[in-house]
Amino acid sequence: MSTVLVERSLGVVTVTIDRPKRRNAITGAVVEDLLYAFEKIARTPADRAVILTGAGGAFCSGMDLSEPVSPDPLTFMTRVGQLCTVIHDLPRPVIAKVSGAAMGFGCNLALCCDLVVASQDAIFGEIFADRGIALDGGASWSLPRLIGIAKAKELVFFSRRVEADEAERIGLINRVVPATEIDNVVASWAQDLADGPTLALSMMKSALNNSFESSFKRAIDSESLNQTVAFGTSEAREAGRAFAQKRSPQFRADENPG
Incomplete structure (x- = not known):
């Protein structure tokens, strides 16, 4: 049990x-x-x-x-x-x-x-x-x-x-x-x-968890890599469309049913 x-x-x-x-x-x-x-x-x-x-x-x-x-x-x-x-x-x-x-x-x-x-x-x-x-x-x-x-x-x-x-x-x-x-x-x-951007949130969580073990330069380098990945995601594209259309982003729109 x-x-x-x-x-x-x-x-x-x-x-x-x-x-x-x-x-x-x-x-x-x-x-x-x-x-x-x-x-x-x-x-x-x-x-x-x-x-x-x-x-x-x-x-x-x-x-x-x-x-x-x-x-x-x-x-x-x-x-x-x-x-x-x-x-x-x-x-x-x-x-x-x-x-x-x-x-x-x-x-x-x-x-x-x-x-x-x-x-x-x-x-x-x-x-x-x-x-x-x-x-x-x-x-x-x-x-x-x-x-x-x-x-x-x-x-x-x-x-x-x-x-x-x-x-x-x-x-x-x-x-x-x-x-x-x-x-x-x-x-x-x-x-x-x-309902938020899952990949972006996971990268932010990891970066903050590691912040005390990282130098400023290492943090900047890590952020650059994270942003490079994030810019290419469907989350970022949806956020961009939502901003242009003056609406809230729908980060789960592409989810498979169930």
Whole structure:
């Protein structure tokens, strides 16, 4: 029985961790089910934008410490790292929709996504020090880039829990909305992205993800190559026609039905 639900509608894929009785805590089975879902999305051109969320009022409470780490810690954490990498590198925009707890790995799983939208009841926690364990989920990479190294050290050294409003204020997440509005806001964002220029968005995502490891010259050279490719795409041609005709571009006009 799968621990992950996958729903598709109009180019948007919603991936839901479905262990509400454990507040969607992560096990080896969850990691494998998420990997399968995201690897399939990467191979499916019709999947144009992704929402990652959790069932039952929590995003993800972290690793399920009641489950054995199998077959051994290194193998397990290697698969966890592969999951984070697949999400981070996925050539589609990914939105984390966070309600309730996003703790430990759950917090960092959200940060693997491109955008994080949280309800006002959400709480983010880098609780590893309380558990006597080290960081995972790419936090040592993502936290300093999002909030600066000093604030990152504060959060992880003291196992800080951060409510949604503060998370938005310090730049940890993108947006906080009332719980009654989060479904509509995230659905709107995801549909806008799904209706957008998929190839251009994937190139922009890759360029921004690599920006801290790149020199300015290398970034300029990469942008030149990306633009050379982009200028020749049907997306760019449609945008040009739309501009001339004073209408919104229809980037999905050439999609095959179904």
